[in-house]
Amino acid sequence: MSEEKILSRAERNRLQLRSDILQAAFIEFSERGYHQTAIADIAQRLGIGHGTFYRHFENKRDILEHVINDTAVQLTNLLAAENAPTAVATLDEYTEQCRRIAERFSEFAHANPNMLRLVLLEATSIDAEMTQRVFMLIDTGGHLTAAYLNNGVARGYLRSDLDTLSTGHAIVGMIMAGMFRLLSDPTNPNVLKPYAESVVRLIVEGMAN
Amino acid sequence: MSEEKILSRAERNRLQLRSDILQAAFIEFSERGYHQTAIADIAQRLGIGHGTFYRHFENKRDILEHVINDTAVQLTNLLAAENAPTAVATLDEYTEQCRRIAERFSEFAHANPNMLRLVLLEATSIDAEMTQRVFMLIDTGGHLTAAYLNNGVARGYLRSDLDTLSTGHAIVGMIMAGMFRLLSDPTNPNVLKPYAESVVRLIVEGMAN
Amino acid sequence: MSEEKILSRAERNRLQLRSDILQAAFIEFSERGYHQTAIADIAQRLGIGHGTFYRHFENKRDILEHVINDTAVQLTNLLAAENAPTAVATLDEYTEQCRRIAERFSEFAHANPNMLRLVLLEATSIDAEMTQRVFMLIDTGGHLTAAYLNNGVARGYLRSDLDTLSTGHAIVGMIMAGMFRLLSDPTNPNVLKPYAESVVRLIVEGMAN
Amino acid sequence: MSEEKILSRAERNRLQLRSDILQAAFIEFSERGYHQTAIADIAQRLGIGHGTFYRHFENKRDILEHVINDTAVQLTNLLAAENAPTAVATLDEYTEQCRRIAERFSEFAHANPNMLRLVLLEATSIDAEMTQRVFMLIDTGGHLTAAYLNNGVARGYLRSDLDTLSTGHAIVGMIMAGMFRLLSDPTNPNVLKPYAESVVRLIVEGMAN
DNA sequence: CATGAATGAGCATTCATTCAT
DNA sequence: CATGAATGAATGCTCATTCAT
Numbered sequence: 001m002s003e004e005k006i007l008s009r010a011e012r013n014r015l016q017l018r019s020d021i022l023q024a025a026f027i028e029f030s031e032r033g034y035h036q037t038a039i040a041d042i043a044q045r046l047g048i049g050h051g052t053f054y055r056h057f058e059n060k061r062d063i064l065e066h067v068i069n070d071t072a073v074q075l076t077n078l079l080a081a082e083n084a085p086t087a088v089a090t091l092d093e094y095t096e097q098c099r100r101i102a103e104r105f106s107e108f109a110h111a112n113p114n115m116l117r118l119v120l121l122e123a124t125s126i127d128a129e130m131t132q133r134v135f136m137l138i139d140t141g142g143h144l145t146a147a148y149l150n151n152g153v154a155r156g157y158l159r160s161d162l163d164t165l166s167t168g169h170a171i172v173g174m175i176m177a178g179m180f181r182l183l184s185d186p187t188n189p190n191v192l193k194p195y196a197e198s199v200v201r202l203i204v205e206g207m208a209n
Numbered sequence: 210m211s212e213e214k215i216l217s218r219a220e221r222n223r224l225q226l227r228s229d230i231l232q233a234a235f236i237e238f239s240e241r242g243y244h245q246t247a248i249a250d251i252a253q254r255l256g257i258g259h260g261t262f263y264r265h266f267e268n269k270r271d272i273l274e275h276v277i278n279d280t281a282v283q284l285t286n287l288l289a290a291e292n293a294p295t296a297v298a299t300l301d302e303y304t305e306q307c308r309r310i311a312e313r314f315s316e317f318a319h320a321n322p323n324m325l326r327l328v329l330l331e332a333t334s335i336d337a338e339m340t341q342r343v344f345m346l347i348d349t350g351g352h353l354t355a356a357y358l359n360n361g362v363a364r365g366y367l368r369s370d371l372d373t374l375s376t377g378h379a380i381v382g383m384i385m386a387g388m389f390r391l392l393s394d395p396t397n398p399n400v401l402k403p404y405a406e407s408v409v410r411l412i413v414e415g416m417a418n
Numbered sequence: 419m420s421e422e423k424i425l426s427r428a429e430r431n432r433l434q435l436r437s438d439i440l441q442a443a444f445i446e447f448s449e450r451g452y453h454q455t456a457i458a459d460i461a462q463r464l465g466i467g468h469g470t471f472y473r474h475f476e477n478k479r480d481i482l483e484h485v486i487n488d489t490a491v492q493l494t495n496l497l498a499a500e501n502a503p504t505a506v507a508t509l510d511e512y513t514e515q516c517r518r519i520a521e522r523f524s525e526f527a528h529a530n531p532n533m534l535r536l537v538l539l540e541a542t543s544i545d546a547e548m549t550q551r552v553f554m555l556i557d558t559g560g561h562l563t564a565a566y567l568n569n570g571v572a573r574g575y576l577r578s579d580l581d582t583l584s585t586g587h588a589i590v591g592m593i594m595a596g597m598f599r600l601l602s603d604p605t606n607p608n609v610l611k612p613y614a615e616s617v618v619r620l621i622v623e624g625m626a627n
Numbered sequence: 628m629s630e631e632k633i634l635s636r637a638e639r640n641r642l643q644l645r646s647d648i649l650q651a652a653f654i655e656f657s658e659r660g661y662h663q664t665a666i667a668d669i670a671q672r673l674g675i676g677h678g679t680f681y682r683h684f685e686n687k688r689d690i691l692e693h694v695i696n697d698t699a700v701q702l703t704n705l706l707a708a709e710n711a712p713t714a715v716a717t718l719d720e721y722t723e724q725c726r727r728i729a730e731r732f733s734e735f736a737h738a739n740p741n742m743l744r745l746v747l748l749e750a751t752s753i754d755a756e757m758t759q760r761v762f763m764l765i766d767t768g769g770h771l772t773a774a775y776l777n778n779g780v781a782r783g784y785l786r787s788d789l790d791t792l793s794t795g796h797a798i799v800g801m802i803m804a805g806m807f808r809l810l811s812d813p814t815n816p817n818v819l820k821p822y823a824e825s826v827v828r829l830i831v832e833g834m835a836n
Numbered sequence: 837c838a839t840g841a842a843t844g845a846g847c848a849t850t851c852a853t854t855c856a857t
Numbered sequence: 858c859a860t861g862a863a864t865g866a867a868t869g870c871t872c873a874t875t876c877a878t
Contacts, residue, residue: 009857010857010861010862013862014862017862033334033335033336034334035244035334036336038846038847038848039847039848039849040847040848048863048864049863049864049865050848050849050864050865051849051850051851051863051864051865051866052862052863052864052865054848054849054850055861055862055863059848059849060847060848060849091417091418120333121333121334121340122333122334124329124330124331124333124334125242125243125244125330125331125333125334127242131330132393135389135392135393138386138389138393139390139393142386149416152416156418157417157418158416158417158418159414159416159417159418160418162407162416163403163406163407166403166404166406166407166408167407167411167416169386169387169390169404170383170386170404170407170408170411172386173382173383173384173385173386173387173389174379174382174383174386175382176382176385176386176389177347177378177379177381177382177383177385178378178382180344180347180382180385181348181378183340183344184341184344184345184347184348194372194375195375195378195379197372197375198371198372198375198376198379199375199379202376202379202411202412202415203411203415203416204415204416204417205368205415205417206411206412206413206414206415206416206417207358207361207367207368207371207376207412207413207415208300208366208367208368208413208414208415209300209365209366209367209368209369219837223837247871247872247873248872248873248874249872249873257838257839258838258839258840259839259840259873259874260838260839260840260841260874260875260876261837261838261839261840263873263874263875264837264838268873268874269872269873269874428858432858451752451754452752453662453752456850456851456852457851457852457853458851458852466859466860467859467860467861468852468853468860468861469853469854469855469859469860469861469862470858470859470860470861472852472853472854473858473859477852477853478851478852478853509835509836538751539751539752539758540751540752542747542748542749542751542752543660543661543662543748543749543751543752544660545660545663549748549810550811553807553810553811554811556804556807556811557808557811560804567834570834574836575835575836576834576835576836577832577834577835577836578836580825580834581821581824581825584821584822584824584825584826585825585829585834587804587805587808587822588801588804588822588825588826588829590804591800591801591802591803591804591805591807592797592800592801592804593800594800594803594804594807595765595769595796595797595799595800595801595803596796596800598762598765598800598803599766599796601762602759602762602765602766612790612793613793613796613797615790615793616789616790616793616794616797617793617797620794620797620829620830620833621829621833621834622833622834622835623786623833623835624829624830624831624832624833624834624835625776625779625785625786625789625794625830625831625833626718626784626785626786626831626832626833627718627783627784627785627786627787636878637840637841637878640841641841644841665867665868665869666868666869666870667868667869675842675843676842676843676844677843677844677869677870678842678843678844678845678870678871678872679841679842679843680870681869681870681871682840682841682842686869686870687868687869687870838878839876839877839878840876840877840878841875841876841877841878842874842875842876842877843872843873843874843875843876844872844873844874845871845872845873846870846871846872847869847870847871848868848869848870849867849868849869850866850867850868851864851865851866851867852864852865852866853863853864853865854862854863854864855860855861855862855863855864856860856861856862856863857859857860857861857862
């Protein structure tokens with residue numbers, strides 16, 4: 001048992017360090033940008049030798065991939081959380097669901113602007129593969145959103161001729177625009193409030209008088 | 210007078226070269242990416258010495274700024290073109306206007322994917338200032354769109370409680386999402402058709418049944 | 419007594435491991451080259467931690483020295499084996515002795531090309547001291563060969579004005595050239611046959627008609 | 628004409644610098660060894676920036692190849708010089724030719740020990756291709772030498788059953804051994820005298836009494 | 837004014853060696 | 858005594874920028 005503890009302690013330390021490096025890389029990449037960040041910057045932030053970095057990650061591109069993946073997982077979780085697509089049955093309930101989701105997104109975005117910055121601003125300029133990854137993430141968002149809309153059509157509270165997939169992508173676009181607005185002025189804690197409400201009303205009612 | 214002609218010819222040549230460099234830089238930056246492009250690549254594309262580059266632009270960052278500015282102007286022109294915000298008076302006319310604008314955007318996007326790539330994917334990873342410039346461009350788009358909406362509210366075919374600015378930003382978000390979709394799959398010439406129609410119907414009617 | 423046995427077992431294990439490391443280093447150095455071999459390569463080949471290496475050898479250079487020394491001993495043994503310099507009394511016997519020695523060298527070279535590669539190709543590029551060691555090995559070969567020649571002069575079957583030392587070095591040169599030829603084309607099992615015969619006839623008869 | 632001069636001056640400077648870099652690399656590689664030499668060492672020796680190096684050579688391996696090639700050319704020239712294989716008709720003349728060639732080799736070796744060091748000691752430890760190049764150089768030496776022997780057989784002053792190619796390789800081996808001896812003790816200006824004489828007598832007369 | 841040779845800061849990566857466990 | 862995590866010196870190479878011609 002003591003041996004097991006020793007092993008697990010070493011293993012824990014190893015995983016902890018790996019996680020620390022990931023976090024440090026995340027901070028550097030999202031704050032300074034990938035190209036402006038040297039491996040030495042990441043190491044220095046942790047007070048470790050920069051050779052140590054290479055004991056945990058293949059190379060600079062490798063850790064970016066891990067950082068992006070971690071972030072993508074968190075962003076995907078955001079959509080797939082407590083508000084299941086099929087949890088609502090009426091237009092009013094759906095509108096409330098939209099407001100709750102919007103609220104959750106706002107909170108997340110305010111709490112994690114660096115994640116947005118990394119995915120939306122940095123990751124698209126590394127190479128084609130990383131850019132495709134971002135596109136796929138956005139595309140997945142569209143499909144997940146479409147699932148909500150499909151529920152609405154099935155339940156009858158959304159119009160039956162709705163192109164749910166295209167509209168799902170459109171909604172994701174509005175969410176992204178909100179993120180851009182937040183990133184554009186991170187100090188203002190209230191940019192998203194009226195924006196979210198406008199989006200919710202737009203998608204439910206449209207603009208027509 | 211003959212000397213004036215000679216000078217103006219020289220001046221014309223100079224401006225022509227400057228313009229050629231700008232175009233070459235645009236192509237390289239948008240195709241390979243800013244960080245992956247060397248000044249020598251731009252010069253080689255034109256068959257000029259790469260020292261010549263510095264006769265026309267301060268440095269690499271400087272030409273990116275000019276390239277982005279030129280592109281921003283073209284993108285802004287796109288919104289401000291023949292379809293003036295106040296040109297329509299009824300909801301049907303407005304819907305038609307939206308479809309025309311959507312069509313124009315689609316054509317432009319298909320014809321100039323590199324412009325979109327440069328602004329949306331590359332420019333956001335240079336530095337804070339350049340990122341702000343992109344944000345401002347998007348913001349301007351929101352304001353321009355809001356002008357259309359204001360007309361609709363004034364004419365009475367859009368609901369009077371519309372938050373035109375927020376909604377304008379939301380519409381820009383949907384346009385951006387369309388651009389992302391196009392960039393994500395540039396070979397498919399028909400991605401945007403149903404998407405545009407969905408967006409137009411969404412903003413006019415909403416999704417409610 | 420049981421403790422003595424335990425100690426000696428430990429000691430035996432220790433010596434065995436040391437020997438294993440030496441062998442692994444020999445293989446790596448001779449196959450990939452000294453500079454292309456990392457300590458980790460040697461350790462990995464044995465499945466030991468690379469820290470263990472430093473329990474047995476000072477540093478990378480140190481183990482090369484041991485590897486070279488071991489190899490040098492084997493090469494020296496080759497010359498000093500059953501065919502003693504004074505074992506022959508006539509030119510015919512000497513010629514036969516030469517053929518036997520040549521045969522033995524050929525077999526050895528075919529069986530241990532890596533030894534030759536290590537000493538002739540690798541060891542000369544480490545540093546001045548190691549290079550001198552190789553030179554000394556070759557020089558020793560010349561002296562050992564000269565001993566054979568001295569016997570021939572003493573017995574009267576070689577010409578009395580023979581510069582035995584210089585000629586000994588020359589013979590070693592021809593042996594080395596054979597080794598180079600073998601290393602140059604290791605797949606051909608018959609390069610050395612006619613070469614050895616030519617050397618034997620050259621040294622006994624010369625080329626004159 | 629003045630323009631031609633200007634161009635040729637620039638070109639001359641360029642070629643001169645390239646040649647200087649080659650020479651500096653030759654010195655560093657042959658004195659310290661390839662692996663112990665950094666590009667910065669070569670640059671520093673010339674007082675140039677180390678970036679300049681890369682304007683003239685692809686990479687470190689590339690310049691080694693050029694250095695080796697240049698050296699190989701000079702070594703080959705050594706054999707193919709004024710003493711044509713067919714220039715002699717009798718054994719005495721041939722013996723004299725051998726002595727002249729030996730003398731020339733001695734002089735060259737004394738004057739250019741670094742060339743020998745580079746080819747024989749350093750080049751064999753870079754990679755398989757470079758090692759093969761050295762082998763080919765030695766092999767070429769054997770063939771060139773065989774041409775001399777073929778002449779002797781044809782003229783009748785060498786025995787008709789001589790395996791000229793194998794014997795040519797053997798003679799090259801003796802030459803190489805002489806080079807090794809010189810490199811082994813570069814200060815002694817007389818090592819090669821008696822050695823060369825012994826080799827000449829060995830190949831002409833053999834050792835038999 | 838064009839040129840391109842020269843420059844050197846900057847960076848990713850490797851690996852011999854040390855040492856705490 | 859074995860281990861392998863940590864280290865950082867060392868180095869090959871790139872490229873934006875300068876400047877003499």
